[in-house]
Amino acid sequence: MPSRRDIMLGLGCAGALGAAEALRPRSRLTLMPAAVSLSDLIPGRWPGWHQGGAGDIVIPQTPGSLSSRLYREQLARVYRSESGSQPDIMLLIAYGGAQSDGLQLHRPEACYPAVGFEIDSRRFVELSTPGLGPVPAVALTARSRGRVEDIIYWTRVGRSRPRTSSEQTLVYLRQAMQGYVGDGVLVRASAVRGGSAPEFGAVRAFLESMVAALSPGARAGMIGA
Numbered sequence: 663m664p665s666r667r668d669i670m671l672g673l674g675c676a677g678a679l680g681a682a683e684a685l686r687p688r689s690r691l692t693l694m695p696a697a698v699s700l701s702d703l704i705p706g707r708w709p710g711w712h713q714g715g716a717g718d719i720v721i722p723q724t725p726g727s728l729s730s731r732l733y734r735e736q737l738a739r740v741y742r743s744e745s746g747s748q749p750d751i752m753l754l755i756a757y758g759g760a761q762s763d764g765l766q767l768h769r770p771e772a773c774y775p776a777v778g779f780e781i782d783s784r785r786f787v788e789l790s791t792p793g794l795g796p797v798p799a800v801a802l803t804a805r806s807r808g809r810v811e812d813i814i815y816w817t818r819v820g821r822s823r824p825r826t827s828s829e830q831t832l833v834y835l836r837q838a839m840q841g842y843v844g845d846g847v848l849v850r851a852s853a854v855r856g857g858s859a860p861e862f863g864a865v866r867a868f869l870e871s872m873v874a875a876l877s878p879g880a881r882a883g884m885i886g887a
Contacts, residue, residue, distance in 0.1 A: 691820050691837075691844040692759065694883035700737035700755055703883065708875035711868060715740045717752040717854075720804075720811075722773040741868065748864040749853040753872075755884075757847045768848045769827070770802060770813050779804040779811075786825055787814065789866060791873050797885050798823050799869075801862055804852075812861040813852040814869060818886045820844020849884055 695703065706713040717740040737755040756768045771781055783803040788796035799816040816823055817830065820837055821844065824830040837844055851869050853861035873881060 689842040690759070691842050693818070693821070693886055694757060694759075694845055694847065695879040698879075700735050700757060703876070703880040704737060704739070704753075704755065704872070705875055706739075708871060710744050710871055711741045711751070712744060713739055713741055715742045715750045717750055719752045719754055720770075720774055720777060720779070720852075721754060722768055722776070743864075748867070749856060749861050751865060751868045752852050752854075753868075754850045755847060757845070757883075759845050768850075769817070770800075770804060770815060770850065774804040774811075774813075779806045781805075787866070789814075789816070789870050789873070791870065791885070794873070794881070794885070797873070798825050800825050801865075803860070810855040811852050812855060812865055813850060814862065814865045815848060815850035816885070817846065817848045818884065819846040821886050823886060847884060 719738045719740070721736070721738060735757050737753070739753045741751045741753060754768075771784070774781060781802055781804055783801075785801050787799050787801045789799050791797055797816055799814050801812070801814045804811045804813060816825070819830060819833045820842075822829075822833045822836075824833050849869070851865050851872075853865050855861055873885065876884060
C-alpha cells in the first residue's frame with residue numbers, strides 16, 4: 663500500500679497540474695488592428711512633426727531569442743519638428759501578438775544598460791490625451807560617454823498599461839486567471855540633450871501630438887483606448 667507521504671506527494675502533484683491547467687490561456691485579446699503594419703498605423707507626418715533626419719536609436723539586439731520570436735514587428739523612426747525649434751525625436755515601437763516576459767527586454771531600464779548606459783531620474787508621468795484620459799508613462803534619463811538621452815515610454819499589455827516589471831507580472835497573472843492572453847506594445851520616444859537642459863518637454867509634446875494624430879484603430883492598439 664502507498665505510504666501517507668506518497669499519497670500527499672501525489673495529491674500535491676495533482677493539485678499543481680490542476681492549477682497549471684486552470685491558468686492556461688484559452689483565448690487571445692488583440693487590440694492592434696489586424697493585418698496592418700506599424701509603418702501604416704503611425705503616420706510619417708502630422709501638424710508640427712515630420713519623419714526625417716538620422717539618429718542612433720537604441721534597439722534591443724536579441725537575435726534568435728524568445729523575445730525576437732514573440733515580437734511580430736518593430737518600428738524605428740526619427741522625427742523632426744516643423745519649426746526646427748525642437749530636438750529630433752527618436753521613436754521606437756515594439757509589438758507582439760501574445761505577450762510574455764519578452765516585453766521586459768524592451769524596457770529602457772533593461773535595454774539601455776545592456777549597451778553601456780546608466781539610468782537615472784526615473785519617475786512616473788501621465789501624458790495628456792484630450793477625450794481619452796491620461797496615459798500612464800515612465801520618464802527617465804540614460805547616460806553614456808558624451809551622450810545624455812531623455813526618454814518617455816509606456817507599455818500596453820491587453821487592456822492594462824503597467825509601468826513597472828512587477829505590475830506587468832501581475833497583469834500576466836490576472837489575464838491567465840481570466841483565461842486569456844493579450845497582445846502588447848511598447849512605445850518609446852527620446853531625445854539627445856544638446857546642452858544641460860532636459861528635453862522631456864519636447865518628448866512629451868511629440869508623443870501627445872502623435873496619439874492625437876492616430877486613427878481610432880491605431881490609437882486603440884497603442885494605448886488601449
